[in-house]
Amino acid sequence: MLQLTRRLTYSPTRIHTSGSSIRLRGITSTDYVQCKPISCMPAVRQITTSHEGVKRRKLNSSSISHRRDPSTKMPLLVQEIEDEPSVPTKLELTPVEDTLRTLLLDVAKHIDTAPSPPDAESQVPVPDELAKQPITLRFTGGWVRDKLLGIESHDIDVAINKMTGYQFGLRLKEYLEIPGNLEKYGLESIAANEKQSQKAGATNKSKTVGGLHKIEANPEKSKHLETTTMRILGLDIDLVNLRKETYSDDSRNPQMEFGTPEEDALRRDATVNAMFYNINTEQIEDFTGRGHEDMAKKLIRTPLEPYQTFKDDPLRVLRLIRFASRLEYTIDDAALQAMGNQDIKHELRRKISRERVGTELEKALLGPHPHEAMRLVFSLGLYDTIFSDPAVAKEDHYTPDIEGWSILIDTLEEILSSGGVLQENLARDSEESYLAWILAAVVPYRDAPRPEPAEAGKKAPPPIPVTVAREGIKTPNKISDVINAAVRNQTEISDLVDKVYDRKRRPDKKFEGEDPAARDVLGMAIRRWGTSWRSQVIYSLLVEFADNQGQTEAIERKYIAFIEHLRALDITDACALKPLLDGKALAKAIGTPPGPWMKDALDVVMAWQLRNPDRKDAQQAIEEVKNHQANGELTFGLVRHFLKLTIRPLFIKAAPKTVTEQGRKITTEQLPPKVTLQSMDDTTNRPWKSSKDAFVLNILRWTIKSLNEQRISEIWPLVIPPILTLLDDWETKYKQLGTELLTFLLKSTPTSLLIRTGLGEVFEEALLPCLTYIPTITPEEESIPLLQALYPALLILCKVRFPDDKTRRTKSLDTVIRKGIIYGHTHCSPNHPKILEILYDQLAISLDELGIDSVKHVKFILPMLTESLSDATGMATVPMLESSATAMQALIRNSWPRMVVYRGEVLKGVMFCWLRIQGMEGMDGLEGELRECVRLLKISVEQEDECDFEKECEGFVAVDGRLRGLFA
Template sequence: MAPMLVQEVEDDAPSSNTLELTPVEQTLTRLLLDVSHHIDEHPSTPQTESHVELPAELANEKIVLRYTGGWVRDKLLGVPSHDIDVAINKMTGFQFGLRMKQYLEIPGNLEKYGLESLAANDKQSLKAGTTDKSKTVGGLHKIEANPEKSKHLETTTMRILGLDIDLVNLRKETYTDDSRNPEMEFGTPEEDALRRDATVNAMFYNLNTKETEDFTGRGHKDMARKVICTPLEPYQTFKDDPLRVLRLIRFASRLGYTIEAEVLEAARNPDIKEALRRKISRERVGVELEKALTGPDPQEALRLVFDLDLYETIFSDPAVADVDHYSPDVDGWQIVIDALSDVLSNGGTIADNLARDKEEQYFAWQLAAMVPYRDAPNPVQTDPNRKPPPPVAVTVVKEGIKATNRVSDVIHASVRNESEISGLVDKLYDRKRRPDKSFEGEDATARDVIGMAIRRWGATWRSQVVYAMLVEIANNQDQVEAIERKYTTFIEQVASLSLLEVISIKPLLDGKALAKAIGAPPGPWMKDALDVVMAWQLRNPTLTDPQQAIEEVKLHRSNGELSSDLIRHFLKLTIRPLFIKASPSSVTEAGRKVTTTRLPQKLSMQTGDENVTKPWKGTKGAFTLDILSWVISRLDEKIIAEIWPLVIPPILTLIDDHQPQYKTIGASLLDSLLKTTPPSLLSRTGLGEVFEDALLPCLTFTPPLTPIDEAIPLLQATYRALLTLAYVRIPDPPPPSSTAPDSILPHLARTNFLDKVLRSAFITPLAHSPSALPPPFLILIYTHLPLYLSALGLASVKHMQYILPLLTSTLTHPTSPATPEVLVNANATLQAVIQNGWPRVGGYKGEVVKAMVGCWIRCYGKEGLDGVREGLKETVRGLVGVLEEEEGKEVIRTRRELVGIDGRVAGLFDGMLDGNYAEET
């Protein structure tokens, strides 16, 4: 395929010995010549003497300056170049640079060249000479000799007039067999030309004569033939410096030249490959490769790498022995790089959107080079406490070519996400081709699905998609066009949904706002929850006000789309993992009652460690219960059946916990859940009995065995949950169509359940001596007992014989707590007994009167008990109101007797003469 040159060059290299310099180059040339004349006229000072011995034959020569190498070649090709190497015949680059600086410090000299100043420090030097308009000369930077990094002799760099200048002496090199470290000496122009990598790079421009010089005798000719040759025998050239193989690959791909057959043969020699692996620093290899892949024809560069069998020499981890190193699959490499070249050169949807600039095009070629490692197994993680080792391809680019962190990160993300990307592309293409076909799971064409996938892949998603496409081409080499169509369809869908820049979309909510809306402390849960918000945002692109998102989260019940999504997310991915190791054994994974016998849990060292089994108790999981509470508060009948298996285990785990505070939370959450649970769901799953078995033991956590501040909240939550359970587990039947006995069975079942709870929750603790119970406990009992009596209705009469004596003790016993709240609630319970058991209350009227009169006398004359006294009067009226006529008259007669005995009780019966029964005289 024809090379794709970034810069056009003239077809025929000029054979003229003269070059036409630009005005800036002319100014630089004039400056350099003036400096050389100044040096000739003023011998060197001690501070610029060199430790490199100057040959005697050069000592008396005048300074001769030459532009060398790539600048001369580019000038002959008509290609602009801002990098100029200046070769000096009898001084090192640092010596000449210091003398140049001294020359420019002479007053009036800067102005000769349109300059104004010399950089005084590194900061000024960074800005100096960056353009041809700059009037400041950059400082000198000495680069020490470092043969391991392909720096044979010290050089000095500087910037001036927008040009990057390298100052270096003419030199010759002598190599040893076991190293590429040459012995450097001052050389002649011929010697300097012959030591260079290619004849086209070995030509000079003599500033003194203003002519080009071709000391190899082949430079002009090879440029005209467009071939790459070495000045000396290629095998020895490469043996001396194996890096030259990569440099010639770079020049061939950049210039569109052909490497001479003899040179290619030498480059394929195993000795040269071994020398390249052993003698060349990986940093220099990476530099050459980067230059080649950012050049005009990276396809040709990679073609030559593969053709010369250099792939594993370059792309390998030098720290791993050959026998242990993964062997990359280079089969079909030509198809892969040809396909990428076609995509990038022909333009179209993929190139326009996935390789938009030089950096993304460079990433594409780096990724193409890594495709042979697509099936490399993941390295074994030896230390579980450390991050898993990166994929082999990442290690290869980091260690093999010393790629930048940016390149390594792109390759790491591409390898990591390749399977997900190709899977999504396949699903989307299938949906586009067959839109009527039913599918399972997410809709691959949906805006939120694609958008969230791209956000997961990250900012370099474009390059990652290119890699996934190239991997698929490598695996299906006869389907290149079909694969390109598929990926084109994917990108077109991304563009049509306005998702090309989805990475930059700002979330409507941040973590703090979401935590505040939910009522949970900030924590690690926010990151994934914000992804749920972003997915909702992508599905609703017209919603741009953050307040709209907040209101969605705050909606009561799950009738908001965002709330429903968050509920599913929290239960599946936030709450469930924290409760998975302490799940109740009474419930199946489907949220049903276990009906088979299960083996006991296998004990281990971690079984008793709550940090492992119950992480929601720790500080790191403190947010869990707040989120679970929010979830349950947002449930309704539309979603509860879907999430039932997920919400039941954590609630039962909380109720089963040994600490009262967690049991309280569990009972409260169960109460809230039951209020939105359809009776049919509870019946279908058979969990009514499971809930009963979990809640009833909570009734034993009474004071003083349980601290009062823990017992009261737990008992209150349990009383409420059990009452709610009674109505959901055994709902009211539909209006009976007949008098069949089946129609009353649900009522009987609920009555039996409430009877059991009432005896366990209220009668049993009161029977142990109500006068000794702490006031908060009595208040709690007498607050909730009326609710159960009302639920039982007439069926409560069976408990009257037990409850009334207990009430009498509370209301009248001298040692019983006499706080207003206790007495008011006890009297309210007495009223509930009368109202619900009215047909049988006549048989207990004496006990009722005893309780009322005793309490009245107890309160007589005491301040702050007006509410109690008014309540007792109301109880008297209620009692008389439900009694039969004769029984009512009997109460009135009892009143007269009681007043006669103790006049203080008169006030209790005020107004009775206005009632149904007139006092008989």
């Protein structure tokens, strides 16, 4: 029978028996239970162990009086119950872990039997009593804890009793370099450089041993321990020495010394992390005496007094938060109180590098319970300590709005754990969930002012939430970019969510502009936001929660409707959609070199694809663009895009002063523009002249060629300014281009549009001065292409302006003949036959357009033509003479009633030309034209009775027989 000598509580950590006493270790009390035989009771039977645990005896309190005299001889009733499982003392290693253990033990044996090389001596002295001991190795910390919890771990800290990690690593490498040793452990080689080392040991199938990486201690940042890392057999190994820390009164940095396992365990962050696995003895060692007990209680507490533990290394605050959230353990009250201490917060901010802070936070948020980690951060008042820019003084730092932040993270936790629409579509994996928590962390900075550039013209710093994340927890660029995009696009996302929700609720409501719920609008928005759009939508959702507390359900409904609409349209992966056309194909179809314009143009193609998901033939799209199919949706989409976003920005500074923004004629009196050096600077006002932006002229040409009468009014205000700007330019080549483009435009312009906008007169006023661009004022090589483009433009302008008004059309044609052809012939010397050729070609066309009204011009035109055909100067060319003969035919044909009077002058020019070319080769064409002149003249004059044209011709032949061929 057991006699209770004193009431006590203990942990069944370790039991040592001696005689009839059972002494319990692992408790602070020195009390113990004695077992004494009692003669009045039969011997107690031996308690055996079941497969579920150890049977123990429990006092049956229901059968004991609470006022029982402790001196009574009545025996206590004992009830036999099942005890909790006994504390494990050994671990079952995986094959890889067992191979590593064997390797490390072999290395230890090698070290014990071979002296250390001089260059591996430690700067930290080894105590004499320790130096005599053999190498003892232990797996420490989290690996032991995770092993006891049945959690797989690939990170192993190896503690060495009398060597630094770097020393041991060098000896390990030395051992493996001995021929035949690698093969013992299924290995083949040791990494010879950094590139090989990065790949080595990545998996348990890797046959290469990674190189050693020494991480120096940095006591100023509470990084007290030098460690050496390596990778082998798919395991990340940290080699460290057992140590103790000795603090002096005049320094806050500890003096590192080799320590005992007990000393090393007591300086660790938590009791559950302070257990070792001795690979020499294959035993679990709990030197704090509370590791097993705290694991059973799911309790996080420090081995030593909490305040001093955190004071020594403030990073332990975040480590305990991570362990508590990951393991679902409770932090000891004393530790919690110390973690929230202002001194500890100050030390955490001052001493710990932000890289280490970020690493701990990342591990916590990537763990199974990130919400608990964030809750602890908030409840301990650590938000400002962690999420702040350390480079900014506290008094100058923006104060984040953390009111209601705990509710915000509670709401986020509900969303991410619900398995609903938002979680399934916005936080599909651990990475997106992690981003959600990071974005939630910066929501309190949502209203922070946007930083201004340090200097005018310089790029502004990133938004404060980005800086806080980048500098406060050292988020990598990838994460910082997501935060930047989320902050930048938050308003657009929120507005679009509202519009889509409104369209879904009220589909019959009229709207202005593009349909916000349309597939192309939403698809292009997603592509504009980028691949992180899901995280950006979460940020927008959280911002709305924070700004509208109490409306959580209504806001959530909006965003659910938004996501469901995206899913219904099948555009959640719009970012991955590839354009049917690539930049080179599009540039080739348009006829311009590739350039920066392609990116936005391809967005137009993508929007077209989104509107037409069934159109998947790339060649069909190319043909539509290449052939200027004006009715094609893709073509017109590109036209509208180019005019708005590509052409207009480059022409805006030199826009004409004769038209309004709506593409109408300005009817009020305008002062002439002020001419300054700046206004004459083409690099500023006319960037389309530079080689970099000259591509826009080809795009403008393609755009105008792609217009049709049905849609030209939609883009009229956009297409007119660049054409007039070109016509108004001082360089002839740009006037020529403007003239050609105007001709294309007028072919698609309805008369009503020209009349309504009043631009017919504006165009005429821009074109007519160009008629004077002739030699010698203008070089012939510049004048020729301008005149060739100018006259067709004036003719089509006349036809479009006055399709039914014969009087005004005639007046316009008269102007062209007088101010253009007659003026040009008068001022252009005969030694420019190419110019005359153009004038005569256009004269023939104009006379045919005038018809009988050409009569008024006979007395001016006939001498011109006769002079050219006679070629008194000998400068004429055959093409010029043919053009002159063609113009003479048009004059005869349209002014036939007056030909009886002027027949002699007509024949004069024709006969002189005929006689001059006799005997020359290659004159068949010209001779034919001259004969046609005679034939038309004969028809015209034979209608008059008093004229005998045949007799007159015979008389000419009688004088010069060579004329017989002309009159035949």
